[in-house]
Amino acid sequence: MTRPETLTDIQRAARFYYLQQNAFGARIEGQSFGTATTAPPGLNLLRLEESLSAAHLRLASTFIEHLSWQDCIERYDRPHTLFYMDPPYWQTEGYGVPFGIEQYEQMASMLAKLKGKAIISLNDHPDIRRIFAAYHIETIDIRYTVGGGKGSDAKEVLIFSWDVEAEPAGLF
CATH class of the missing domain: 3.40.50.150 (Vaccinia Virus protein VP39)
Incomplete structure (x- = not known):
């Protein structure tokens, strides 16, 4: 497994997005994953650009701060x-x-x-x-x-x- 601290910002963002889309309950700590034969996977790579574009539009006028x-x-x-x-x-x-x-x-x-x-x-x-x-x-x-x-x-x-x-x- 690649250590997250060795990744670029873009690679870390992609890794985080992938894990969040596929993790059970979108948990950050103690992530667990499962499979099912009756439901599609949480991340559809064919719609990735569309999903990111929708997020971009929604957040276009948003400020994100890293503050207490x-x-x-x-x-x-x-x-x-x-x-x-x-x-x-x-x-x-x-x-x-x-x-x-x-x-x-x-x-x-x-x-x-x-x-x-x-x-x-x-x-x-x-x-x-x-x-x-x-x-x-x-x-x-x-x-x-x-x-x-x-x-x-x-x-x-x-x-x-x-x-x-x-x-x-x-x-x-």
């Missing part, structure tokens, strides 16, 4: 900004980066100082509810499924940095 969430907020916070924040879920694994409880506490503190607005999605956990208790929290029932399996029911929370009751359509 703190630096991103500091750089882009304006009265008209909406941040959608999807940090690692508390007490879960597989993200490949450390994200301790102090990061959620810092996030809650930064929400109070925002010029813009933020929506945070997280798993429904007592620690998360305690940390973000000062904000409007909505509970969402979801079903986690991967690969068409039976799935499992769970709850997530959406945390809003503003008073959605006083300003329900504040985004538009």
